[in-house]
Amino acid sequence: MSSHVRTRRRVTLSATAAACVLAVTLAGCSGTTKNDTKxxxxxxxxxxxxxxxxxxxxxxxxxxxxxxxxxxxxxxxxxxxxxxxxxxxxxxxxxxxxxxxxxxxxxxxxxxxxxxxxxxxxxxxxxxxxxxxxxxxxxxxxxxxxxxxxxxxxxxxxxxxxxSSEEIGRSQVQHIAEQLGYKGEIAILSATQNATNQNTWIEFMKDELKDPKYKDMKLVKVAYGDDDDQKSFQETQGLLKAYPKLKGIISPTTVGIAAAARYISDSSYKGKVVINGLGTPNQMRKYVKDGTVEQFSLWxxxxxxxxxxxxxxxxxxxxxxxxxxxxxxxxxxxxxxxxxxxxxxxxxxxxxxxxxxxxxxx
CATH class of the missing domain: 3.40.50.2300 (Response regulator)
Incomplete structure (x- = not known):
């Protein structure tokens, strides 16, 4: 599932949201030579x-x-x-x-x-x-x-x-931190290991966690569900078994967050482990209404x-x-x-x- 200059009044996903600016510099293509920098x-x-x-x-x-x-x-x-x-x-x-x-x-x-x-x-x-x-x-x-x-x-x-890639990454840490009272172990359930957007967001999440206000929070694992529903479901189960003190999962992929919410909604972890990340309203509506998920984000x-x-x-x-x-x-x-x-x-x-x-x- 995982930003910039605009001159007009910026189009928003909600009535009041405003766009941010960030240019994410990515590695060059394989085969690019030193003389082909452009x-x-x-x-x-x-x-x-x-x-x-x-x-x-x-x-x-x-x-x-x-x-x-x-x-x-x-x-x-x-x-x-x-x-x-x-x-x-x-x-x-x-x-x-x-x-x-x-x-x-x-x-x-x-x-x-x-x-x-x-x-x-x-x-x-x-x-x-x-x-x-x-x-x-x-x-x-x-x-x-x-x-x-x-x-x-x-x-x-x-x-x-x-x-904005920076806003996406940092805001997901900020949101789950508020829900956890800035304490506890967290994990990330991503898509594939090579997904550009996922990796960019995760780097900003890790950088955000360096702020002293998160000193009582710890990222224990980045797991990969490959944007596959069943694998994401199983990865959620594995995280919870491997880290019994886990308090929250950030899943910046619509497939992952829905699978994680489905697992937790029918388990003893419901109400004990916070799920946040990126999802679609139609996928996540039932989990918000049954109390499994308090909030999530998307454009x-x-x-x-x-x-x-x-x-x-x-x-x-x-x-x-x-x-x-x-x-x-x-x-x-x-x-x-x-x-x-x-x-x-x-x-x-x-x-x-x-x-x-x-x-x-x-």
């Missing part, structure tokens, strides 16, 4: 010229490649992006593997290149494993937009980040897919090249400005609890 995407952007007045081309073909095809969260994102493509006369589709292994997306990228898609939008399972074929796509003038989970930055033109995945679709169309139409400072309009979401390293921020996460969860349907 990367192929950067070089292409510098050689191309944006025409902000160019109309969006009709008939654009956009392909969404999620981490795994059966991930409920990614399905929401991709379906929203496909619907957005219809607004500007484009055609969208979703393809992808049934597992979230690092190399599973490679064959799909190769096929999409052969199909001459105008843009590939990818939520990367691994920042580097997909670099080779994505660079080949860009060489053939197929635009590459990462969303949700980034590739290495010179393997795409844009990254649509759902929220609107529909808006993430919508923004990604318009960004890809703007790239493919020549309105933008991916350079910092360029602007484009994302339909009903309004104008966005591209930040450092081609990053665009959707907005900050919304906190869901008993008071507001029935106001959301996704």
């Amino acid at each position: 990367g192929e995407a950067k070089e292409a952007a510098s050689n191309a010229k944006a025409d902000p007045n160019a109309p969006l081309k009709k008939g654009l073909k956009l392909a969404f490649l999620p981490k795994q095809i059966n991930n409920p969260y990614e399905k929401i994102v991709d379906e929203a992006g496909i619907a957005a493509a219809e607004e500007f006369g484009g055609q969208g589709k979703e393809v992808g593997p049934s597992d979230a292994k690092a190399s599973s997306q490679v064959s799909y990228i190769n096929t999409l290149i052969q199909q001459r898609q105008d843009a590939i939008l990818i939520a990367a399972n691994d920042p580097n494993a997909v670099c080779g074929p994505l660079k080949q796509a860009m060489k053939q003038d197929i635009k590459v937009v990462a969303y949700d989970s980034d590739t290495a930055k010179d393997c795409r033109q844009l990254f649509i980040n759902q929220a 609107d995945p529909k808006k993430l897919g919508y923004l990604g679709s318009y960004a890809a169309a703007a790239l493919a139409s020549g309105q933008i090249t991916g350079a910092e400072g360029e602007k484009f309009k994302a339909g009903e979401l309004g104008e966005y400005t591209i930040g450092k390293d081609g990053e665009i921020i959707l907005g900050p996460p919304t906190v869901f609890d008993k008071k507001n969860i029935d106001g959301f349907d996704f």
Whole structure:
């Protein structure tokens, strides 16, 4: 499941939320040499010229490649992006593997290149494993937009980040600390070990825990459920058995938090172990209402897919090249400005609890 400059009044997931700014620097792609520090995407952007007045081309073909095809969260994102493509006369589709292994997306990228898609939008399972074929796509003038989970930055033109990575990571520690009274052992239940967004958020969580106010809290384990429901369920069980003093679990993935909540809701740990992290309201509603989970966070995945679709169309139409400072309009979401390293921020996460969860349907 796991952010940035904008000039207009920032679009929010809730009526009052505001966007934050953070550029996350990721490692370069494998195969990048010392003389290729800018990367192929950067070089292409510098050689191309944006025409902000160019109309969006009709008939654009956009392909969404999620981490795994059966991930409920990614399905929401991709379906929203496909619907957005219809607004500007484009055609969208979703393809992808049934597992979230690092190399599973490679064959799909190769096929999409052969199909001459105008843009590939990818939520990367691994920042580097997909670099080779994505660079080949860009060489053939197929635009590459990462969303949700980034590739290495010179393997795409844009990254649509759902929220500030720093805010996501630090806020999850802050939330669970408040619930625990700043005392006790905690664990993290992540997705895959190579997921860019997960690892970035976890690094910010670890950094947040260095603050003296968390001196009575201890991170005992980072477990990986691979964004698989049953494995995440089993990992939750394993954490609770291995660490009998465990007081809280942060799961920054929609699959993981739902599986963890399901296990705890039917166990003796209910009401004793705090679950927090990132989830969808529809998945988590019953656990909030039965008292298993007090609160969790997320952004609107529909808006993430919508923004990604318009960004890809703007790239493919020549309105933008991916350079910092360029602007484009994302339909009903309004104008966005591209930040450092081609990053665009959707907005900050919304906190869901008993008071507001029935106001959301996704």
